[in-house]
Amino acid sequence: MEGDFRRYEPDEKDELLVEGEAGGQKKTVFTIGDLAREFDITLRALRFYEDKGLLNPRRQGLQRLYSRRDRARLKLILMGKRVGFSLTEIKEMLDLYDLKDGQVTQLRVALDKFGAQISLLEEQRSEIDQALSELRRTHKVVEGMLKERAKADH
Amino acid sequence: MEGDFRRYEPDEKDELLVEGEAGGQKKTVFTIGDLAREFDITLRALRFYEDKGLLNPRRQGLQRLYSRRDRARLKLILMGKRVGFSLTEIKEMLDLYDLKDGQVTQLRVALDKFGAQISLLEEQRSEIDQALSELRRTHKVVEGMLKERAKADH
DNA sequence: ATTGACGCTTACGCAAACGTAAGGCTAAGG
DNA sequence: CCTTAGCCTTACGTTTGCGTAAGCGTCAAT
Numbered sequence: 001m002e003g004d005f006r007r008y009e010p011d012e013k014d015e016l017l018v019e020g021e022a023g024g025q026k027k028t029v030f031t032i033g034d035l036a037r038e039f040d041i042t043l044r045a046l047r048f049y050e051d052k053g054l055l056n057p058r059r060q061g062l063q064r065l066y067s068r069r070d071r072a073r074l075k076l077i078l079m080g081k082r083v084g085f086s087l088t089e090i091k092e093m094l095d096l097y098d099l100k101d102g103q104v105t106q107l108r109v110a111l112d113k114f115g116a117q118i119s120l121l122e123e124q125r126s127e128i129d130q131a132l133s134e135l136r137r138t139h140k141v142v143e144g145m146l147k148e149r150a151k152a153d154h
Numbered sequence: 155m156e157g158d159f160r161r162y163e164p165d166e167k168d169e170l171l172v173e174g175e176a177g178g179q180k181k182t183v184f185t186i187g188d189l190a191r192e193f194d195i196t197l198r199a200l201r202f203y204e205d206k207g208l209l210n211p212r213r214q215g216l217q218r219l220y221s222r223r224d225r226a227r228l229k230l231i232l233m234g235k236r237v238g239f240s241l242t243e244i245k246e247m248l249d250l251y252d253l254k255d256g257q258v259t260q261l262r263v264a265l266d267k268f269g270a271q272i273s274l275l276e277e278q279r280s281e282i283d284q285a286l287s288e289l290r291r292t293h294k295v296v297e298g299m300l301k302e303r304a305k306a307d308h
Numbered sequence: 309a310t311t312g313a314c315g316c317t318t319a320c321g322c323a324a325a326c327g328t329a330a331g332g333c334t335a336a337g338g
Numbered sequence: 339c340c341t342t343a344g345c346c347t348t349a350c351g352t353t354t355g356c357g358t359a360a361g362c363g364t365c366a367a368t
Contacts, residue, residue: 033344043345048326062333062346083285083292086324107300114293121286128279131237132272138237139268146261187314197315202356216316216363240354309368316363326352333346338339 030066032057039078049077054091084121089113184220186211193232203231208245238275243267 027034032046049055050064054077057064066074073094080090093113096106181188186200203209204218208231211218220228227248234244247267250260 031344032346042326044326044328047346052325064345079288083289084282088324104300104303107296107303111293111296111300114289114296118286118289118293121282121289125279125282125286128238128275128282132275132279134233135237135268135272135275138233139265139272142261142265142268146258146265149258149261185314196356198356198358201316206355218315242354311366311368313366314364317361319359321358322356324353328351329349331347334344336341336343338341 026068028068030071032064032066035066035071035074039074041078046074049074049087052087052091054087054094084117085113180222182222184225186218186220189220189225189228193228195232200228203228203241206241206245208241208248238271239267 030038032043035041035046036043046055046064050057055066055070055073057066057070059065076094077087077090080093081087085093093110096109184192186197189195189200190197200209200218204211209220209224209227211220211224213219230248230251231241231244234247235241239247247264250263
């Protein structure tokens, strides 16, 4: 028995950046399964993020207990993934975020990263567009060949 | 000495699908270095494609000798890559292409693959678009935070 | 004889993000 | 007592497309 699981942790500077649920009783602690279900990811993923230092839930014995703050971090992680950041990049930003909360330099860094990522995505988009036009062209060519074939075979 | 390198191989149903050089004397055989330079890829890549069954240059002893046909296949491989096919998929199509040259079924298969890939790319593009708008939004938010900070600090 | 330029082979390495197997603990319910 | 649910750990496997040695052969020019 290793007691010491009675630190409540305020966790009330939650919901970083955006969002605000007005509804009633908010849960303040989540199991790994809770989060997995809520965000539709696997337990493995959650543990993996922890392994990589992106999350740091407290423990009750072996079991992980996630605070609202952890959950908020998870949200950021997932949003980071959606916009194409690697876990490593996400970790860097989160670390900055923790270091000195709400600070200027850290916001600037993030801003730059966002800008860079925007450029990168725009590049990727244009590559895809090129690929698409090449594909469509070829598609037409092959289609044409098939039609001629059909005529010839008749 | 293992003679038998005097088969000329017509190779004249070349330049698959498109393209037609009108210029003078065409080379009919290429070394691995030739192709690497021409298409700006590494020797390693060429050998890798061979390993994966995408190319099959004949040998003169140990040295690889690529025919025009091999070169044409390489072009297809690279174009396939550009449009986002995996080497495995490219191989499948090339295999079909070899099976019975210029045949209908194989063209249909390719056509389908192209269609599928077009859809896939369109999907990816829209995902990127979503990511971009999310990023731009967040970018603005953070920018705003910085501006307020600047005001407050003044 | 020696040095380059080119080419060849085998084979381990890498990055990203988990999947998945294997084995084990614990509390709740029948 | 046994089972089921839910959680835990360690650790190897997967995919894709080559990069990068390391060591060796070969042919032509110096």
